[in-house]
Amino acid sequence: MTERKKKNTSGRSSAEMTGRLLHTKVKSARGRKYSSKLWLERQLNDPYVVEAKTRGLRSRAAFKLMQLDDRYKLLKPGDSVVDLGAAPGGWTQIAVDRVGAVKGKGQVLAVDILKMEEMAGAKVMQLDFTEEDADVKVKNELGGPVNAVISDMAAPTTGHRQTDHLRIVYMCELALHFAIDVLAPGGCFIAKVLKGGTENELLDQLKKNFAVVRHAKPEASRADSREAYVIATGFRGGE
Incomplete structure (x- = not known):
């Protein structure tokens, strides 16, 4: 059975991490696919991506x-x-x-x-x-x-x-x-x-x-x- 962890290693819940971010929208650019725009928007608003950069980790994984x-x-x-x-x-x-x-x-x-x-x-x-x-x-x-x-x-x-x-x-x-x-x-x-x-x-x-x-x-x-x-x-x- 799939199990979920309530807290991440940083001691902050994902909700707490997300709460520190303002939603960033990506403007469409010529040549950029809509799917690419959505992916980039998700990356910019992903608390784990932000936290990984803060800690010097190579990926959110x-x-x-x-x-x-x-x-x-x-x-x-x-x-x-x-x-x-x-x-x-x-x-x-x-x-x-x-x-x-x-x-x-x-x-x-x-x-x-x-x-x-x-x-x-x-x-x-x-x-x-x-x-x-x-x-x-x-x-x-x-x-x-x-x-x-x-x-x-x-x-x-x-x-x-x-x-x-x-x-x-x-x-x-x-x-x-x-x-x-x-x-x-x-x-x-x-x-x-x-x-x-x-x-x-x-x-x-x-x-x-x-x-x-x-x-x-x-x-x-x-x-x-x-x-x-x-x-x-x-x-x-x-x-």
């Missing part, structure tokens, strides 16, 4: 991982983490902070098909994770088992609900198969899914390999978004 970790205590000092679909680095920043990577207590490997700016405390790897042997290349960068595999990977949307669902399930499956290969016993897995959660076969795999499987929609996920996240904890060690 950072708050999603903050809220999931605050609720479920997933990342611990000294943990080793693989962040799939990392660019531009919002989740990576949170992972680096939570495991103490800058202080040498843990390590974070960020992987994305897009080029991502280097980050203190993280190793950045540009790679298409859907390519054959991509998982092997990532494993070669690791020094051994990891404590967490976190994935915000998502294929470009088509607007066709069934197609988009199948694409995001596929990305989640890729991340899960990788996680089963590299996680240490007791490790955790987080991946993006769509509203309604995981499909039966994928859910069976999760329940087989993890002690607890939950679905959650963090407060920072936009209300009109169909995205949610599967959180699996207590990896059984590939039993």
